[in-house]
Amino acid sequence: MASITQIIDHAENTCRKNGAKLTEKRKRVLTGLLISKKALSAYELIDFMQKEFNESPPAMSVYRILDFLETENLVHKLHLANKYIACSHISCAHEHEVPQFLICDKCGNVKEIGIKKSLINTLKQNVEKSGYVLKSPQLELHCLCHECA
């Protein structure tokens, strides 16, 4: 399990390779999500950063930074929960599976699992049979965690 510093370094290198820049502000937002044990909304992130880093960035900035991090695949937006979660594979060397998020409707806990290639292909075929093009196979499912079930 890589330390947060290592993950940030790795993220920085990945961004540089893509011609993007992981600025200090962006690092701090990503760090906030990595430190946090749970998915956070933009405003929860602002509160969290106020407590952890003694800085309170404007919401507009946080949203922009989250958009950037999402575009760089460092962060995932969970639409079911209106929250963001750090990608759990940032420092992996191998290509990892498309994420599927199991979101507890009761307590908000989120678990990330990988979607098998075969399942993605099935989804993709279903989509194309319907005249649409699959843009992003990331999945979110309404669940209950083992504590709330």
Place this chain on the structure above:
Amino acid sequence: MASITQIIDHAENTCRKNGAKLTEKRKRVLTGLLISKKALSAYELIDFMQKEFNESPPAMSVYRILDFLETENLVHKLHLANKYIACSHISCAHEHEVPQFLICDKCGNVKEIGIKKSLINTLKQNVEKSGYVLKSPQLELHCLCHECA
């Protein structure tokens, strides 16, 4: 293809069987969604109903009505788009498939397809292997429709 009146009648009977009541206000919200060619947000619904029925219910009421309709499975909330869409199987006599929504990220068009039982079972097993319980297998996918692709 059932007429809107028939669909509403069917919905009313289904609610009655479930011990719920499809009041006039609720009928009008459902009708609005049935008339509409596309998924609508709560506020879009309010605008739509102002134009179609010359009534402008408060947002709070619309949200409550949408919650009710969703609970009765007459309406689906699309979390990716923050919109609602009428269930397309209200007057079907047979048990229909769990819905999967293909949502065009560009224009907002939504297509509903059915998820095969085998795919649901796969999803369910993946979830349970992770210690969670699948609560609702409804899926939403980021897509592009054939016009926007």
Place this chain on the structure above:
DNA sequence: TGCAATAATGTTATAAAATAACATTTTAAA
């Protein structure tokens, strides 16, 4: 039929999430 309880809806206010538009600062490139 009348009354009490419950359900549905309205009102007022606010919270939460998100974005538009303009401005300033920082960084990178020429």
Place this chain on the structure above:
DNA sequence: TTTAAAATGTTATTTTATAACATTATTGCA
């Protein structure tokens, strides 16, 4: 060094959603 582009800030607003209290309508029971 200067300019252009990127990043961030500021101000304001829009959009989505809900809390809490009040009123109205409906239902069930005596």
